[in-house]
Amino acid sequence: MSAESATYPIDSRPAPVKREPIIPNGVLGMLIFIFTEVMFFAGLISAHAIVRSQAAGQMWPPYGQPRLPVEQTALNSLALLVSGIVLVFAWFAYRREVSAARIPLLLAIVLGGVFVGFQGVEWTALLAEGLTIQSSTYGGFFYLIVGAHAIHAVGALLGLGWAFHRLDKGTLTASQLGTVSAFWYFVVLVWPVLYWKVYL
Numbered sequence: 001m002s003a004e005s006a007t008y009p010i011d012s013r014p015a016p017v018k019r020e021p022i023i024p025n026g027v028l029g030m031l032i033f034i035f036t037e038v039m040f041f042a043g044l045i046s047a048h049a050i051v052r053s054q055a056a057g058q059m060w061p062p063y064g065q066p067r068l069p070v071e072q073t074a075l076n077s078l079a080l081l082v083s084g085i086v087l088v089f090a091w092f093a094y095r096r097e098v099s100a101a102r103i104p105l106l107l108a109i110v111l112g113g114v115f116v117g118f119q120g121v122e123w124t125a126l127l128a129e130g131l132t133i134q135s136s137t138y139g140g141f142f143y144l145i146v147g148a149h150a151i152h153a154v155g156a157l158l159g160l161g162w163a164f165h166r167l168d169k170g171t172l173t174a175s176q177l178g179t180v181s182a183f184w185y186f187v188v189l190v191w192p193v194l195y196w197k198v199y200l
Contacts, residue, residue: 003074003079004179023176030182037152041190044148045197050143055158068142069122076118077195080153083111084188086161087154087181094167094177101177102167112184119146145198149191156184 023031052060061067088106094101124145133143159180167170 010041024049024178026175026179026198027182034182037186038190041148041194042180044141045193048145048197051137051141055089059108062136064130065136065138066126066131068126070199071197072118073122076115076122077191079111079118080115080188080191083108083115086111087184091177091181094172094174098167098170098172102164105160105164105167108184109164112153112160112187116150116157119150119153142198145194148179149187149194152183152190153187156180156187159183165168 021028055062084120086104090101090104090108093104105141131139131142133140163172163177166176
């Protein structure tokens with residue numbers, strides 16, 4: 001058999017059409033991560049509820065432990081919730097015109113920073129009053145749950161800051177903004193549950 005007879009004509013099929021994913025890969029990855037974090041916080045809240053129920057009939061918070069600043073934290077929580085709302089406006093502004101997202105994104109970051117800053121002030125005051133992670137189960141759960149949320153808030157703020165930097169350079173994509181926004185929405189939406197369970 002000759003070399004010519006062994007060759008076959010190449011089928012000239014059209015190149016496959018690349019379809020846009022329904023959910024960008026970055027956003028999908030973040031949603032999976034958020035799901036695991038929801039389970040993490042659900043575990044912490046469940047443990048807190050069990051310990052608190054075992055203290056039924058006893059004083060909670062325990063005698064000698066300072067009370068949490070319910071009203072001040074409620075006011076501070078407004079900054080966090082408004083930050084999430086402003087970030088929604090930043091997303092719609094980005095879809096309309098990229099540069100229009102600059103001010104709402106910056107405002108969302110500032111409001112988030114206000115929340116984290118005042119939480120730090122609250123912690124400093126509570127430590128001065130004697131509430132530490134070792135002072136009681138009450139203090140241990142407070143710093144564990146609220147501290148875990150604070151770590152997530154700082155991480156999400158760093159993500160928003162990174163997005164703002166890329167927006168300033170004109171290199172921020174919709175997928176990137178959606179990914180960091182999803183993480184911040186998680187931080188915003190999980191907080192009312194934590195506040196209700198820990199502070200009230």
